[in-house]
Amino acid sequence: MEQYCILGRIGEGAHGIVFKAKHVETGEIVALKKVALRRLEDGIPNQALREIKALQEIEDSQYVVQLKAVFPHGAGFVLAFEYMLSDLAEVLRHAQRPLAQAQVKSYLQMLLKGVAFCHANNIVHRDLKPANLLISASGQLKIADFGLARVFSSDGSRLYTHQVATRWYRAPELLYGARQYNQGVDLWAVGCILGELLNGSPLFPGENDIEQLCCVLRILGTPSPQVWPEITELPDYNKISFKEQAPVPLEEVLPDASPQALDLLGRFLLYPPLQRIAASQALLHQYFFTAPLPAHPSELPIPHRPGGPTPKAHPGPPHVHDFHVDQPLEESLLNPELIRPFILEG
Ligand code: ADP
Ligand code: MG
Numbered sequence: 505m506e507q508y509c510i511l512g513r514i515g516e517g518a519h520g521i522v523f524k525a526k527h528v529e530t531g532e533i534v535a536l537k538k539v540a541l542r543r544l545e546d547g548i549p550n551q552a553l554r555e556i557k558a559l560q561e562i563e564d565s566q567y568v569v570q571l572k573a574v575f576p577h578g579a580g581f582v583l584a585f586e587y588m589l590s591d592l593a594e595v596l597r598h599a600q601r602p603l604a605q606a607q608v609k610s611y612l613q614m615l616l617k618g619v620a621f622c623h624a625n626n627i628v629h630r631d632l633k634p635a636n637l638l639i640s641a642s643g644q645l646k647i648a649d650f651g652l653a654r655v656f657s658s659d660g661s662r663l664y665t666h667q668v669a670t671r672w673y674r675a676p677e678l679l680y681g682a683r684q685y686n687q688g689v690d691l692w693a694v695g696c697i698l699g700e701l702l703n704g705s706p707l708f709p710g711e712n713d714i715e716q717l718c719c720v721l722r723i724l725g726t727p728s729p730q731v732w733p734e735i736t737e738l739p740d741y742n743k744i745s746f747k748e749q750a751p752v753p754l755e756e757v758l759p760d761a762s763p764q765a766l767d768l769l770g771r772f773l774l775y776p777p778l779q780r781i782a783a784s785q786a787l788l789h790q791y792f793f794t795a796p797l798p799a800h801p802s803e804l805p806i807p808h809r810p811g812g813p814t815p816k817a818h819p820g821p822p823h824v825h826d827f828h829v830d831q832p833l834e835e836s837l838l839n840p841e842l843i844r845p846f847i848l849e850g
Contacts, residue, residue: 505575505582508536524587533587534572539580556583558650562625567618569638569648588638588646590807592697595639599805601704605762607805608701609791609798611637612694614645619694620783622647623687632693633673634700643801671716672696672706676727677777679717681739688777695772695780702761702769717744724773725751732775764791 508525514535515522523536559571573584592611596603603611615637622629629636629647636649675692677685699707707723710716721727726749729736754766754773761769768791771781781789792798 505577508534508584510536525584535585535587537583537585538577539583554650556581558627559583562622562627565618565621566644567614567621567646569646585648588648589641590639591635591648592637592639592645593634595805595807596634596700602760603701603704603805604796604799605765606796606799606803608698608765609796610801610804611645611701612698613787613792613798614801615647615694615697616783616787618645618647619690620787623690623783628685628687629690629693631670631673632690632697633670634697637697639804639807641807643804643807645801671713672709674716675777676717676720676775677738679713679720680735680741680744683739686777687782688780691772691780691783692777694783694786695769698765698769698772699758702758702765707757714744718746721746721749723752723754723757724775725749727775734776762791762794764789764794767791 507528509528511524511526511533513521514524521538523538524533525536526533556571556574559568562568569588570586571583572586575582575584602608615632619629619632627650629650631649632647636647638646638648640646673693673696675685675689678689696707708716708719710719726746727735735741754770755761755763758766758769768781768786768789771786771789774780
């Protein structure tokens with residue numbers, strides 16, 4: 505740590521403060537993320553280790569923020585990342601909205617390249633949202649914050665807590681309590697981000713978990729076992745019932761979006777997770793090959809980094825860590841605070 509001189513505080517998220525710093529010898533500017541340890545009973549600093557493990561496996565994609573070094577520090581770790589000027593949430597707050605079509609295509613294309621890379625390496629990010637998509641001074645988008653990523657086991661046999669992904673971007677299977685899930689949760693989040701880029705504001709801004717499902721249902725219609733057979737096996741399927749609602753055509757929801765944009769959006773926002781279009785397939789969609797073509801990063805809005813520190817600066821939904829991600833499953837099932845949103849009155 506003595507190798508770095510701290511230049512200022514650039515952000516604070518759920519599990520750490522992020523500082524801008526300069527390497528004393530090389531002059532290289534980095535972002536240092538202090539990660540406090542939250543020890544499980546077996547003493548493994550799981551959140552930090554998970555992030556480090558995931559990042560080490562994917563560090564050589566230009567669409568994933570590069571981890572340069574890891575140091576033990578006090579009771580935790582410091583991760584040194586390449587320095588990025590801003591994040592997509594910040595850019596969207598300051599950009600003229602809605603963004604030009606070519607700009608939306610460019611952001612989506614970079615996001616999909618990063619997601620395709622993660623998925624090809626069996627990593628599910630689990631918390632894709634604009635604040636976790638960092639933007640470099642030259643307009644390049646890179647995926648960050650692998651605090652929730654976990655190496656995905658392809659046999660689907662691992663059980664995960666369903667309280668992952670910040671609510672607005674959380675897939676319906678998670679809202680219905682799924683404990684086994686796959687890359688589909690990221691593809692849903694990509695759909696939500698595309699919708700937000702096209703719309704100029706979040707597509708499904710639910711204020712609690714039940715309302716989150718309502719927001720989704722209002723547009724996609726009530727999910728039925730005909731459309732999504734596996735829904736009946738989800739833990740909370742019988743606890744929640746909604747009145748039948750028909751889907752609203754996406755062109756009515758986003759009247760200004762192009763037919764190709766809507767076609768691609770509809771392929772992400774599907775109820776059955778395995779039917780969602782894979783990131784690698786989405787990159788081949790007509791949308792990216794019809795005019796206007798994706799903008800060059802230099803034609804994207806100039807990233808904006810507010811002058812002062814930005815602790816908790818992003819207004820938005822409560823973070824996933826409000827939900828005790830690493831609580832043992834049994835405990836979270838028994839905790840009425842955690843399941844209350846899923847229990848219908850009467
Ligand atoms: P958390 O898990 O606490 O959300 P993040 O990794 O998302 O942590 O970092 C929180 C915020 O800090 C980000 O939204 C971003 O604004 C800023 N930040 C994180 N990493 C970098 C980086 N490499 N360069 C510049 N800013 C960063
Ligand atoms: Mg974050």
